[in-house]
Amino acid sequence: AxxxxxxxxxxxxxxxxxxxxxxxxxxxxxxxLFWYVQSPGQGLQLLLKYFSGDTLVQGIKGFEAEFKRSxxxxxxxxxxxxxxxxxxxxxxxxxxxxxxxxxxxGTTLTVKP
Amino acid sequence: DTAVSQTPKYLVTQMGNDKSIKCExxxxxxxxxxxxxxxxxxxxxxxxxxxKELIINETVPNRFSPKSPDKAHLNLHINSLELGDSAVxxxxxxxxxxxxxxxxxxxGTRLTVV
Numbered sequence: 001a002x003x004x005x006x007x008x009x010x011x012x013x014x015x016x017x018x019x020x021x022x023x024x025x026x027x028x029x030x031x032x033l034f035w036y037v038q039s040p041g042q043g044l045q046l047l048l049k050y051f052s053g054d055t056l057v058q059g060i061k062g063f064e065a066e067f068k069r070s071x072x073x074x075x076x077x078x079x080x081x082x083x084x085x086x087x088x089x090x091x092x093x094x095x096x097x098x099x100x101x102x103x104x105x106g107t108t109l110t111v112k113p
Numbered sequence: 114d115t116a117v118s119q120t121p122k123y124l125v126t127q128m129g130n131d132k133s134i135k136c137e138x139x140x141x142x143x144x145x146x147x148x149x150x151x152x153x154x155x156x157x158x159x160x161x162x163x164x165k166e167l168i169i170n171e172t173v174p175n176r177f178s179p180k181s182p183d184k185a186h187l188n189l190h191i192n193s194l195e196l197g198d199s200a201v202x203x204x205x206x207x208x209x210x211x212x213x214x215x216x217x218x219x220x221g222t223r224l225t226v227v
Contacts, residue, residue: 032213043117043203043218044156051213088154094212099144099168101212103156 002027004093006104013081014112021076021107023091032094033074034101035065039087047089050074061085086111116140119204119219126194127227134189134222136204144168144207145187146216147179149200156203162187194226 003026013019025031032051036044048059055067065076074091088108092101117138126132138145146169147159161169165181176192187204201223205216 034215036215036218038154041220043220044205044216045218046215049215090156094214096212099161099163099212100146100158101216106154106156108154 002093002095002102004091004102004104006089006091006107008107009105010108010110012110012112015083016080019076019078019081019085019109021089021091021109023074023076023104024072025074025091025093026072027093029096031074032096032101033065033067034092034094035059035063035074035076036090036092036103037061037087038090038106044090047076081109081111083111083113085109117204117206117217117219119202119222121222122220123223123225125225125227128194128196130194131190131192132194132224133191134202134204134224136187136189136219138185138204138206138217140206140208140217141185142206142208142217143184144209145181145184146205146207147187147189148203148205148218150203150221151200160187160189191224194224196226199224199226 005024034049035047038044050067091104094101119136144163146161159173160179162181178190181187201221203221204219
């Protein structure tokens with residue numbers, strides 16, 4: 001069965017430090033992969049997505065993610081975190097024939113001043 | 114111009130009551146969803162509609178009944194509310210084949226059952 005694992009429940013980084021949020025997926029075919037961000041009291045917003053092609057994808061707000069098929073991973077990175085990046089981050093894998101996406105359990109990012 | 118809008122944003126009600134949450138999208142998308150986010154922020158799909166037809170029902174109790182009067186609207190009616198129904202409910206829409214494209218989410222409805 002398709003699944004998404006975000007191993008880190010909570011991550012704290014200092015403002016200006018680099019960030020990497022981990023995501024591992026289990027899917028039989030080429031996956032459609034997404035990262036979403038949820039700010040407090042808000043809905044989810046797409047940061048970036050991967051379907052095919054270049055395995056390093058750029059997203060909004062300075063985020064990027066790298067698809068590594070050999071490791072079944074799609075980790076999210078940002079070189080320098082801003083206080084406004086504090087939020088919940090969700091990785092998701094799209095089911096091509098089932099009309100839905102499966103979400104990971106999320107990683108809460110706290111940014112220290 | 115809100116793309117996916119839900120009403121109400123907050124809903125506090127007593128156990129046993131019946132309540133509805135409304136959702137509208139102005140993106141012209143064919144697919145709409147209801148998700149439930151629990152207190153641990155886990156996000157689970159409940160229902161999916163494509164062009165007014167139910168295509169996903171993820172083992173949700175019969176007390177939950179979605180209704181899609183047209184492809185721009187997907188409402189959620191909940192009968193006999195229970196304490197465990199307290200959560201944030203998100204409506205979302207998707208332009209095409211659900212798994213291949215990203216979802217656009219509403220701001221959520223925080224339901225509190227007391």
